[in-house]
Amino acid sequence: MTYFHEDELKYLEGVATRIREKIIEMLLEAGSGHSAGPLGMADIFTALYFNVLRHDPKKPKWPDRDRLVLSNGHICPVQYVALAYAGYFPLEELMTLRKIDSRLQGHPHRGTLPGIETTSGPLGSGLSQAIGMALAAQMDKKKYWTYCIASDGEHQEGNFWEAVMFAGKNKFLNLILIVDRNNIQIDGYTEKVMQLEPLRAKYEAFNWHVLEIDGHNIEDFVDAVSEAKAIYEKPTVIIAHTIPGRGVSFMERDYLWHGKPPTKEEAERALLELRTLGKRIESEHE
Amino acid sequence: MLNKNLNQKLFDKDVEQIPTRNGYGEGLVVLGEENPNVVVLSADLTESTRAEAFSKKFPERFIEIGVAEQNLATIAAGLGISGKIPFISSYATFSPGRNYEQIRTTIAYNDSNVKIAGAHAGISVGPDGATHQATEDIAIMRVMPNMKVIVPCDVIEARKATIAAAKIWGPVYIRFGREKSPVLTTETTPFIVGKAQLLWVPSEKRKVKKPDVLIVGCGPLLHNALCAAKALEDEKINVSVMNVHTIKPLDEDSILNHAGHAGAVVTLEEHQIAGGLGGAVAELLAKKLPLPIEFVGMEDTFGESGKPNELIEKYGMGVGAIKDAVKRVIKRKTQSV
Numbered sequence: 001m002t003y004f005h006e007d008e009l010k011y012l013e014g015v016a017t018r019i020r021e022k023i024i025e026m027l028l029e030a031g032s033g034h035s036a037g038p039l040g041m042a043d044i045f046t047a048l049y050f051n052v053l054r055h056d057p058k059k060p061k062w063p064d065r066d067r068l069v070l071s072n073g074h075i076c077p078v079q080y081v082a083l084a085y086a087g088y089f090p091l092e093e094l095m096t097l098r099k100i101d102s103r104l105q106g107h108p109h110r111g112t113l114p115g116i117e118t119t120s121g122p123l124g125s126g127l128s129q130a131i132g133m134a135l136a137a138q139m140d141k142k143k144y145w146t147y148c149i150a151s152d153g154e155h156q157e158g159n160f161w162e163a164v165m166f167a168g169k170n171k172f173l174n175l176i177l178i179v180d181r182n183n184i185q186i187d188g189y190t191e192k193v194m195q196l197e198p199l200r201a202k203y204e205a206f207n208w209h210v211l212e213i214d215g216h217n218i219e220d221f222v223d224a225v226s227e228a229k230a231i232y233e234k235p236t237v238i239i240a241h242t243i244p245g246r247g248v249s250f251m252e253r254d255y256l257w258h259g260k261p262p263t264k265e266e267a268e269r270a271l272l273e274l275r276t277l278g279k280r281i282e283s284e285h286e
Numbered sequence: 287m288l289n290k291n292l293n294q295k296l297f298d299k300d301v302e303q304i305p306t307r308n309g310y311g312e313g314l315v316v317l318g319e320e321n322p323n324v325v326v327l328s329a330d331l332t333e334s335t336r337a338e339a340f341s342k343k344f345p346e347r348f349i350e351i352g353v354a355e356q357n358l359a360t361i362a363a364g365l366g367i368s369g370k371i372p373f374i375s376s377y378a379t380f381s382p383g384r385n386y387e388q389i390r391t392t393i394a395y396n397d398s399n400v401k402i403a404g405a406h407a408g409i410s411v412g413p414d415g416a417t418h419q420a421t422e423d424i425a426i427m428r429v430m431p432n433m434k435v436i437v438p439c440d441v442i443e444a445r446k447a448t449i450a451a452a453k454i455w456g457p458v459y460i461r462f463g464r465e466k467s468p469v470l471t472t473e474t475t476p477f478i479v480g481k482a483q484l485l486w487v488p489s490e491k492r493k494v495k496k497p498d499v500l501i502v503g504c505g506p507l508l509h510n511a512l513c514a515a516k517a518l519e520d521e522k523i524n525v526s527v528m529n530v531h532t533i534k535p536l537d538e539d540s541i542l543n544h545a546g547h548a549g550a551v552v553t554l555e556e557h558q559i560a561g562g563l564g565g566a567v568a569e570l571l572a573k574k575l576p577l578p579i580e581f582v583g584m585e586d587t588f589g590e591s592g593k594p595n596e597l598i599e600k601y602g603m604g605v606g607a608i609k610d611a612v613k614r615v616i617k618r619k620t621q622s623v
Contacts, residue, residue: 069364110367110396118367119396125360125388132364132372135349139325140369159388162357 004219012218015085016046017277020247022081022094024270027261030098033106036244036257037151038078040182040215044240045082047218048147052225057087060114066144067117067133071126072151072180073107074259080104080113088115124157126150127177131167134175145229149178153185156194161206168207172235176228177208179237180215182244184255199239208237215240247274287489288512291475296468296509297516303466306506307405309444310462311336314373316445317452318344324452325365327351328375329358334464335375335405355380359388359400366398371452378404378420378461382427393457394432401451402427402459408505408556409584409601410465410594419589420461425561427459428534434458435533436479437504437555437563440470443531446477454479463556465594467506482537484544486515488524497526498619499612500544503554504530504563507582507603511554514608525552525612533563541567542575550619551579552611556603559583578618580611 004012019042027033049055053066070079077097084091089103096102103113107121118129130148137144154160167175179199187193196202203210209231213220221240228236244258245251248270251262262270288294295301317324318340327349328337341348351358355376362372374381382389382402393400407420428435436451436458438444444462451458476483485508488494503511511527518525526544530537545551551571553564559581571577582603589597598604 063369067368118364119391122387122391125356125363125392128357128360129364129367129392132361132366132370133368134364135361136365136368136370139347159356159360162352162354163360166351166354166357166361 009218012046012050015050016042017274019046019078019081019085021271021274023077024262024267026077026094026097028264028267029095031261032098033077033261034074034259035261036184036251037072037075037180037182039248039251040242040244040246041075041078041180043216043218044178044221045078047221049082049086051222060088064142064144067146069118069126069130069146069148070108070120071148072123072154073120076108079108083115089113123154124159127160128163130175131163134172137174145174145176147176147178149180152179152181152183152190152196155196164206167235171233173232175235176225177235177237179239180242181239182242184244184258186258188255203237207234209234210237210239212239212241215242216246247277249273287487289485291472292485293469293472296470296512302469304441304469305463305466306438306441306444307336307462307464309438309441310403310448311339313445313448314340315343316449318347321371321452323369324371325349326373326375327358327362329353329355329381331376335403337375355385356388359385360392362400363392363396363398366400367396371399373401373403375403375405377418378407378423379418382423382459383420386426390430394430397432397456399455400457403462404459405462406464407461408463409589409597410463410556412465412594412597413591415591416588421558421584421589423461424533424557424563425565428566432457434535437461437531437533439505439508439529439531440467442469442471442473443477447531450477450479463506468509470509480532480535480537482528482530482540484526485529486512486527489519492524494524497524497548498616499525499550499552500548501525501527501552501554502530502541502563502567503527504533505556507554507556510603510605510608513605514612517605518609518612523612530563533566536566536570538570541570545571545577546575550577550615552582552608552615553579554582554608557583559585578615580615582608582611
């Protein structure tokens with residue numbers, strides 16, 4: 001088990017809350033975009049950019065950096081905010097999301113914004129791109145890790161399972177897949193739209209090592225990554241159970257918040273809740 | 287009069303015939319030796335796309351994907367943005383057919399350095415039938431931003447195109463045929479991506495100042511164009527034949543120059559007449575130099591099983607059909623004056 005100093009954990013949880021606040025602010029400003037997914041993944045993005053990844057925001061093209069592929073590009077607001085807080089670009093730029101001439105495209109585009117490793121949005125194609133990056137690392141004898149974040153809904157894409165099959169056969173040891181298991185997609189709850197369960201059994205049948213965690217527990221996530229790195233004979237998937245809209249009570253678990261931004265009034269309520277949450281975290285660690 | 291740079295035996299009955307896909311295979315081996323970053327991916331069609339020689343010689347740089355063209359494109363996309371130069375091998379109906387969106391998002395928009403090799407393109411695929419005869423691939427690739435499109439006319443040009451594709455940055459689509467086709471060029475025939483080339487011009491003996499028609503073609507069908515040019519000469523009709531192996535970027539200057547000189551154009555391709563080379567040339571001429579054009583190619587129809595030459599004749603891309611198109615366009619030219 002990873003030992004986190006209490007101060008460090010408190011710091012990371014504080015970052016996650018600040019990321020959530022900024023997501024609400026930028027979605028309000030943008031007037032369109034996805035709310036639930038980005039809020040649900042704020043803890044994991046915090047853990048990645050502020051603890052797990054080997055990266056240097058001042059050198060976004062450093063050849064030995066760990067790669068993070070966001071397959072479900074529509075949750076990019078959380079990645080944009082994490083990148084900005086990590087120092088890849090100025091925080092003010094977040095307010096240009098989805099606006100003309102912005103580097104913050106509605107879905108991520110490689111080549112304009114530092115820290116974005118690939119273009120994504122159309123679902124089901126991120127894992128295979130991550131596989132390509134991991135293959136390149138193997139050929140070049142490089143030590144970097146490739147992480148792929150995918151949604152649960154995109155497991156309905158054929159391309160996704162082509163990639164799962166390929167990685168299982170080729171026993172990738174430098175690839176870690178993180179699945180945001182939040183149970184929602186645009187048309188409703190995943191099991192109602194198109195059943196994904198038994199997800200664990202499916203991965204195991206494809207020769208993957210499977211870990212399941214609470215996606216809001218940063219310590220658990222960091223532990224899972226450590227375990228994944230110790231598994232040599234199989235690629236590892238971390239199925240992170242998350243609550244969509246996490247941190248904003250009226251968005252939590254409601255699929256209707258998958259693809260829309262808050263109104264001004266809703267944003268104010270959300271920010272109030274998040275700021276209260278921030279204080280609660282501080283008091284828990286006092 | 288045949289360009290001196292070409293195979294001077296190309297009108298012989300026993301002209302050497304080799305499929306263009308073989309040139310792809312040869313080019314890959316040359317590249318494998320030259321550049322350690324060249325990698326080849328195959329979707330269960332390693333032998334028939336001619337990626338096999340590379341796979342044997344450089345097994346550590348060959349990746350078998352299985353029957354999964356979407357994975358083929360997207361794994362290559364990841365490699366192409368990680369310093370590799372991936373070539374993806376399949377049949378054109380599957381790649382860029384089935385994986386169109388993956389190519390659009392993860393290769394073209396992503397500007398990943400992937401080279402797409404579409405084998406078994408055109409109707410001359412033959413007995414496999416229309417499911418395996420790609421006749422829309424040029425159209426779907428040439429409208430894609432960041433994509434370059436090359437259609438080699440013979441095995442030697444196919445090898446040169448494969449090697450050249452690795453040396454230019456960014457996504458490239460190269461189209462190959464299944465069937466044996468005449469060797470038109472030689473080792474010393476110049477090949478530059480984006481530079482069209484005249485294969486035939488009216489004979490000096492005929493003392494004509496300009497050709498009556500410019501035939502603009504691509505791919506192995508250019509052999510039929512040359513046969514038509516030769517036959518038309520006997521009927522006192524003078525044409526030029528241009529090899530536009532690069533559909534994108536189009537060699538606008540050469541096409542405008544020679545089309546203007548002739549005053550009428552016939553386009554020729556083993557592809558739908560909509561959206562392919564003919565479409566590209568028509569767009570150019572409509573913008574800059576409106577002239578009568580006739581199109582030789584597939585007329586908004588799918589192919590069928592049959593022998594390659596039977597299909598070429600039935601679907602109107604034989605020597606006779608080209609001659610007819612030339613005569614039609616000449617008639618329009620005189621009418622419009």
